[in-house]
Amino acid sequence: MQISLQTYRPALLKFQSLIALLILCLTIGLLSDKFFTVANGWNVLRQISVNVCISVGMTLVVLTAGIDLSVGSVLALSGAIAAGLLRNGIELPASNLYIGFTVFGAIVAGLLTGSVLGWFNGWAITRFKLPPFVATLAMLTIARGLTMLWTEGFPITGLGDSFTFLGTGWLLGIPLPVWISGGIVLVVVLLMDQTRFGRYVYAIGGSESAARLSGVNINRIKMLVYTMAGGLAAVGGLLVTSRLDSAQPNAGTSYELDSIAAVVIGGTSLSGGRGSILGTVQGAVIIGVLNNGLVLLNVSPFWQQVVKGIVILLAVIIDKSSSRND
Template sequence: MTKNSEHEINNQIAEMTSRTKHRLGLNYIARYQSVIILFGLFILFSFLSNRFLTVGNLWTILRQTSVNLCIAVGMTYVILAGGIDLSVGSTLGFAGAVTARLLKYGFTMSTFGVVLQFGVVGASVIGILAGLIVGFLNGFIITFFNVPAFVATLGTMTAVRGFVMLWTKGYPITKLGNTFNMIGSGWFLGIPTPVWIAALITFIGSIFLRASRFGRYVYAVGGNEKAAILSGVNSKATKLVTYMISGTLAALAGLIITSRLDSAQPNAGLQYELDAIAATVIGGASLSGGKGTIEGTLIGALIIGVLNNGLVLTGVSPFWQQVAKGFIIIAAVVAERIGKRGD
């Protein structure tokens, strides 16, 4: 072997080593992008506001994040299966309105002259069932009529919002009682009740996704639906269940926010679907399906919560909050694309 050929081989080895290091760096950024963003926001706002790192404010962030996290966990299942759910905000408002009206006024059967009264548990269960039904309708329309998820859930978003207005007659339903208020405003063992609820949903959602056969089916359908079908996976049933999960968790979030406000507002949940999608995407989920985790969604929801809270404390206009949120979503998607190039 001549010296020139040996030198050429060494140069090739050095170039391959450099490319490998570059790919590893890109993969590292893509894998931990959400954690890096969250850590950066904590540092930034701790310098900009001396109230940010106080115990009271941190509980406020977690309490506010809990609503979005419940919705985002359900959204994660839908996106992992290759879908999207734009109706979660309307579902939240609908479930809250149903629960509040049953709790305060009951249900009148004028034909029989009967008025059914509901306690907190009964009204809450029916409110959650209302969200489950909306999710079922979404999944049924998408899977059995092959309607694009964007179009189907956009339609149900509009229709369900109309039902909210009809159910409430355009007026808030208030004074729902101290027992119901404990769901959104109470504390248990020194921790806000909504935080307990969101933590439980996140834990169960993560275990179910990682350790169950259904969780594997969700990843399979979102990654390659045709291959999943050939492997014996019922893709229609899998997608249907993901939308039912999304509707149910959106309804649970509706109970939390209705309880916290002690009021079912006709416009409750407006644009909440955007925050849920943002949390999921920022957390590393791919909008094309098959990639993402509940843990990543948790970090994404915390990023949204910290961003909203920090910008309020620093006196930034709510309009700039939307701008900042949009740029973070774009950055997350770009980082994902860069990570794919490095694979």
């Protein structure tokens, strides 16, 4: 009995991310004896946690056939706002008033910052019919400029043990960022699989005109999606800031590249309407392992950017090839 590759093609496409991850891990493990160590494993998981938070939000955006280039800058501004309020509070000299912030208050302020910026992206896109690329590119510049103004170009440090526990703490033997990102994944998976919101997101990406004729409120769903993307970018910003015990003015640079890479590698179509959150998690793990492996192998940071760009290009080519053959 003759068995062709075509027979196994559906299974290969379904598990292509896991196959790629396995090959990548084996290759890096053979080239570096530090890769398969417990310490390095936890380090990779901490780094992946930030990208998972951002990439989950990016997946929602891409499923509606959109894109969000501002997540890195939103991450930076949200982390800086939280750190600045926690460290310095708000002073109103004219009223002889000082408002201090607890750790919880600073975290809420950071999350609100990201959500508001994401909402503004959605509002600009739906109200003025701007292409998502243009609207979020503008927000990338706006948020980065606001971060520089807020921090005056200097890191905000000395945030205290209670805040840094968010990014460096452990719970039941597992790093806290892993629990946070895992919880986010679980909630969003349930939201996409078990609610009308999830069905509407897929419907908009599949055919916006058909979704509108079916009675879906396109503008409201898009604004919710971009608001969630901004809020999840803020979660990533809080994790980065707490792990470093510092809000860096240039934090989040190129994070949008890693999140888009995770989404595409995870099988979400850039045309919208096709993909999954769990696929994105697999893509984020691949990007995290790739970043870690390149560092362990002492690859130049400039070449790291080249490699990640090639990986994204190959993932898009595979996605387009799969779409043509469906």
